[in-house]
Amino acid sequence: MDFSKPGSSSPPPPPPPAPQTAVGPTPSPGYYPDPDGSGSSRWWDGSQWTAHTSPGAPVPGGPAGSQLSGSSGDGRTWAALAHVSPLVFGWFGALAFVGPLLVLAIKGSSDPFVKQEATEALNFQLSALLYLIVGGTITLILIFVLVGLLLIPVLVAGAIAWLVLTVIATTRASRGEAYRYPMTIRFLKG
Structure with a gap:
């Protein structure tokens, strides 16, 4: 039955959707030059x-770029x-997540950059706590068969990595750059 003729009972089927073309990776959340040309920065989620806008000068590039900017x-x-x-x-013990x-x-709630970075830091600290509990428990259990002694250097290396990653994240956030910790379980979305 030809639906293109007048008087037909059903409309023609819709055309297939246009293929999606990848222009590049979607930029990460952050402040970028406001697309309305106001000279300020606007938050890209x-x-x-x-x-959310920031009165500071926008960073070069935009959502198509990879340069992020923090807030004020x-x-x-x-x-x-x-x-x-x-x-x-x-x-104070296992309270690193409190900060x-x-x-x-x-x-x-007042600044999306602060929310993103605080959520990322909280997720990292909760992940580190979980890894410490699991790794410490396994080490204590295996120490009775002497294999656990070999895991003590792994725990020390984990503590050093925690310290280094925390310092790197602090430095980047102070420059207004977003930071994502490696090996972090995303308990909360920011």
Whole structure:
């Protein structure tokens, strides 16, 4: 039956969707030059522009580029605090996650960059705590058969990696750059 003739009972089937072309990777969340040309920066959440703007000068490039920018100086300070605070709270046992959690609660709703970095730091600290509990338990169990003694250097290397990654993340956040920790379980989405 030909549906293109007048008086036919059904419309023609829709054409197939156009093929999607990959222009490049989707840029990470961050502040980019505002597409409306206002001279400020606007927050890109990874899929769309949001209403959050920053009065500072925008960074070169845009969502098509890979350069990220953080928020104002105050936002960068809070984001860096989210990353460095576990070094302080870590002295009180397994409480390294408290610092990023406090930053997220205090400033997470007012600045998307702070929210993103505090969430990333919180996820990393929770992941590190989980790895420490599992690795420490396995080491303690296996120490009775002397194999666990071989795992002690692995725990020490993990502690050094934790410290180095925390310092790198703090430095990047203080410059307004987003940072993603490796081997992190994303418990929370930011």
